[in-house]
Amino acid sequence: xxxISKAAAIGGGVIxxxxxxxxxxxxxxxxxxxxxxxxxxxxxxxxxxxxxxxxQMVPGGLPKEGKLTYAKTIAExxxxxxxxxxxxxxxxxxxxxxxxxIDMHAPANAIIGSSTSGIKPSDMQVAMxxxxxxxxxxHPFNPVYxxxxxxxxxxxxxxxxxxEVAKEIYSSIGMKPVVIRKEIEAFVGDRLLEAAWxxxxxxxxxxxxxxxxxxxxxxYGFGLRWAQMGMFQxxxxxxGEAGMRHxxxxxxPCLQWPWTKLMDVPEFNDELVDLIAGQSDDQSSKWxxxxxxxxxxxxxxxxxxxxxxxxxGKGWGAGALYKDYTKQLAxxxxxxxxxxAEKAKASKPVKxxxxxxxxxxxx
Amino acid sequence: xxxISKAAAIGGGVIxxxxxxxxxxxxxxxxxxxxxxxxxxxxxxxxxxxxxxxxQMVPGGLPKEGKLTYAKTIAExxxxxxxxxxxxxxxxxxxxxxxxxIDMHAPANAIIGSSTSGIKPSDMQVAMxxxxxxxxxxHPFNPVYxxxxxxxxxxxxxxxxxxEVAKEIYSSIGMKPVVIRKEIEAFVGDRLLEAAWxxxxxxxxxxxxxxxxxxxxxxYGFGLRWAQMGMFQxxxxxxGEAGMRHxxxxxxPCLQWPWTKLMDVPEFNDELVDLIAGQSDDQSSKWxxxxxxxxxxxxxxxxxxxxxxxxxGKGWGAGALYKDYTKQLAxxxxxxxxxxAEKAKASKPVKxxxxxxxxxxxx
Numbered sequence: 001x002x003x004i005s006k007a008a009a010i011g012g013g014v015i016x017x018x019x020x021x022x023x024x025x026x027x028x029x030x031x032x033x034x035x036x037x038x039x040x041x042x043x044x045x046x047x048x049x050x051x052x053x054x055x056q057m058v059p060g061g062l063p064k065e066g067k068l069t070y071a072k073t074i075a076e077x078x079x080x081x082x083x084x085x086x087x088x089x090x091x092x093x094x095x096x097x098x099x100x101x102i103d104m105h106a107p108a109n110a111i112i113g114s115s116t117s118g119i120k121p122s123d124m125q126v127a128m129x130x131x132x133x134x135x136x137x138x139h140p141f142n143p144v145y146x147x148x149x150x151x152x153x154x155x156x157x158x159x160x161x162x163x164e165v166a167k168e169i170y171s172s173i174g175m176k177p178v179v180i181r182k183e184i185e186a187f188v189g190d191r192l193l194e195a196a197w198x199x200x201x202x203x204x205x206x207x208x209x210x211x212x213x214x215x216x217x218x219x220y221g222f223g224l225r226w227a228q229m230g231m232f233q234x235x236x237x238x239x240g241e242a243g244m245r246h247x248x249x250x251x252x253p254c255l256q257w258p259w260t261k262l263m264d265v266p267e268f269n270d271e272l273v274d275l276i277a278g279q280s281d282d283q284s285s286k287w288x289x290x291x292x293x294x295x296x297x298x299x300x301x302x303x304x305x306x307x308x309x310x311x312x313g314k315g316w317g318a319g320a321l322y323k324d325y326t327k328q329l330a331x332x333x334x335x336x337x338x339x340x341a342e343k344a345k346a347s348k349p350v351k352x353x354x355x356x357x358x359x360x361x362x363x
Numbered sequence: 364x365x366x367i368s369k370a371a372a373i374g375g376g377v378i379x380x381x382x383x384x385x386x387x388x389x390x391x392x393x394x395x396x397x398x399x400x401x402x403x404x405x406x407x408x409x410x411x412x413x414x415x416x417x418x419q420m421v422p423g424g425l426p427k428e429g430k431l432t433y434a435k436t437i438a439e440x441x442x443x444x445x446x447x448x449x450x451x452x453x454x455x456x457x458x459x460x461x462x463x464x465i466d467m468h469a470p471a472n473a474i475i476g477s478s479t480s481g482i483k484p485s486d487m488q489v490a491m492x493x494x495x496x497x498x499x500x501x502h503p504f505n506p507v508y509x510x511x512x513x514x515x516x517x518x519x520x521x522x523x524x525x526x527e528v529a530k531e532i533y534s535s536i537g538m539k540p541v542v543i544r545k546e547i548e549a550f551v552g553d554r555l556l557e558a559a560w561x562x563x564x565x566x567x568x569x570x571x572x573x574x575x576x577x578x579x580x581x582x583y584g585f586g587l588r589w590a591q592m593g594m595f596q597x598x599x600x601x602x603g604e605a606g607m608r609h610x611x612x613x614x615x616p617c618l619q620w621p622w623t624k625l626m627d628v629p630e631f632n633d634e635l636v637d638l639i640a641g642q643s644d645d646q647s648s649k650w651x652x653x654x655x656x657x658x659x660x661x662x663x664x665x666x667x668x669x670x671x672x673x674x675x676g677k678g679w680g681a682g683a684l685y686k687d688y689t690k691q692l693a694x695x696x697x698x699x700x701x702x703x704a705e706k707a708k709a710s711k712p713v714k715x716x717x718x719x720x721x722x723x724x725x726x
Contacts, residue, residue, distance in 0.1 A: 141584045149584030176583040189580045195562035215593020217552045219680045220539040221504045221512035226586030228662040230578020244643040248636050273611050280607040299591040306669035317582045
């Protein structure tokens with residue numbers, strides 16, 4: 001049930017390579033462009049980690065991997081792609097340059113997703129002369145090959161149909177798309193992360209706790225809640241039999257208490273970087289980054305697998321999705337129809353939806 | 364290896380009853396005082412949920428439950444307790460009244476833990492005329508019987524030895540104590556939660572997403588990361604081979620971007636409460652609070668159990684603790700020494716540590 005048969009990845013850093021891994025492991029061919037001379041090595045390291053995790057997820061055998069091609073130019077990479085994911089560094093001028101080039105050379109009906117974690121799609125699509133209406137932000141979280149969430153954001157010029165097709169595409173590779181209702185910088189996930197990060201920097205700077213202690217407070221505490229319910233559903237329960245209204249009446253006033261470093265951001269200087277990097281070494285230098293990645297991936301697979309057995313066997317949250325996704329991968333490993341027939345059928349929705357795209361635009 | 368044999372709980376709300384459940388299920392007798400005429404029913408409901416979760420955790424049989432006694436006064440509840448946990452509503456005047464009474468009637472060597480989620484221990488212990496040096500904040504997270512974290516905070520008058528004994532006590536009932544280094548309002552966990560909550564209220568109020576979408580972004584995304592590593596260890600990995608310093612250099616400048624509603628808190632009015640409560644109903648009203656509690660508890664047990672098998676079988680984070688805790692409970696179910704001998708031995712550390720308490724105070 002892939003809705004794409006050929007994808008392009010522009011940028012092969014941690015995020016770009018994560019996309020490549022997810023696509024290839026779903027049997028989709030990917031053409032990648034990254035000018036970094038180290039790109040091949042970096043992508044293949046991420047691929048190795050992803051393959052390892054997927055083997056645990058689908059022990060019965062994975063689908064035949066898609067073919068990875070290194071293109072020499074953006075034009076070459078996107079030439080015959082159904083779907084292009086852009087993951088270049090977060091500078092608006094660079095995004096403009098790259099998106100203009102993608103737009104110029106990609107098939108008119110190809111959907112373009114940007115991995116930006118903060119820039120508004122409206123600010124990016126101004127650089128696209130041909131078909132800005134098919135640009136969406138498709139913002140993933142690291143590791144892209146395991147974490148299901150993808151925030152979809154449309155800009156002023158984005159057609160609603162492009163958002164629908166993007167949802168289908170991301171869903172088809174096991175992801176959970178959430179469409180953000182109004183375009184703002186940093187969308188939703190990173191706004192929450194940034195708020196917590198800012199507060200965390202204060203806590204470390206002021207010597208209230210170390211980075212390890214802060215991490216422990218998360219992973220032995222509310223992190224376990226947030227992995228399966230979010231903030232609001234958890235608080236609904238905390239309200240007890242009286243529910244959400246009771247919770248808000250009880251805790252609303254806290255907003256006005258002198259409880260957080262509301263008004264300011266910590267000065268970001270060498271001293272703060274040294275403090276945090278040093279404490280991070282104390283916490284984690286016994287593991288290499290590669291080892292930490294493996295531990296993280298094993299943990300993520302184990303958590304999603306555990307959640308897939310909850311809720312009377314139907315699975316819960318990321319576990320319900322994981323259940324469907326691993327089933328889908330297993331089925332893909334034993335195809336019942338010919339690959340060609342499947343491809344022909346699968347690539348239709350993208351083309352159809354964009355062909356009938358009306359003049360109505362998304363605000 | 365209990366270090367306490369008799370505990371008292373003052374306050375039997377969601378948090379107080381959670382403490383009662385954790386203590387009873389560890390075979391510790393508890394005397395509770397709560398003036399609420401509904402207290403018996405509420406505590407027994409929480410106890411039912413906790414018992415259900417613990418049966419999943421230790422399928423081979425649980426320790427003999429401690430005995431629960433409802434006391435008519437605080438004096439009666441604390442009279443012969445080794446350890447007292449106070450969980451009354453968050454009003455300083457009430458905390459003063461209750462702590463003064465506990466202090467007056469509790470054995471001189473009993474440790475007193477307060478469940479307050481925000482009030483500084485120094486501000487509370489001023490009301491204690493006899494032994495303010497044995498007051499610590501022991502701030503848990505809901506559900507107390509499952510989430511291991513407890514933040515320990517000492518006040519100006521708290522003896523360092525009291526903190527050590529509190530750590531032992533909380534550890535002995537399967538918890539992960541983290542001692543906060545400097546006393547501030549709301550400590551660490553709630554500072555982070557409050558920062559995220561404030562940002563979340565803006566996102567809902569501004570119509571960027573619904574409460575369900577926000578929750579999904581957490582539980583299909585970074586919540587899965589935070590359940591097993593914290594924020595800093597995750598970002599260390601995101602820095603790639605260059606680690607934490609690289610991550611900070613890359614993302615530090617974001618602090619200055621117009622990315623969060625830094626300077627203000629949303630106006631907390633009926634409109635906002637209605638908006639959020641309504642969306643929460645859309646998301647969750649298909650489940651009763653009791654059903655949601657069961658789902659949450661099942662998920663938490665499943666996640667901790669899954670993590671207990673990671674890291675080459677040694678367990679990881681909350682899973683490593685869970686492994687030890689469930690082993691301990693199973694062993695407690697089949698005691699090798701007589702209960703009396705065990706009690707006599709176990710209650711020593713509390714008494715000894717406080718007896719030799721020097722004049723030195725914690726800043």
